Amino acid sequence: MERKRLNVTNIRSAGYDARGRVLEIEFANGGIMQYTGVSEEIYRRLMNAPSPGSYFQDQIEESFTVRRVR
DSSP: OEEOOOOOEEEEEEEETTTTTEEEETTSSSOOOEEEEHHHHHHHHHHSSSSSHHHHIIIIIITTEEEEOO
């Protein structure tokens, strides 16, 4: 999955697979997590948020099933 770089303290990049509805987040510490059941609209809002880190914490982090990739 191709990820786009984010200028956020704790998030390095984010990518989205529309077919599988999977959001992939690469954190600054090198960890990669996949969140399933995420709509394309949520991904768009994350990428366009004034504070993507806050948006992630408020709307995504504990709202979707997560799987550690790395």
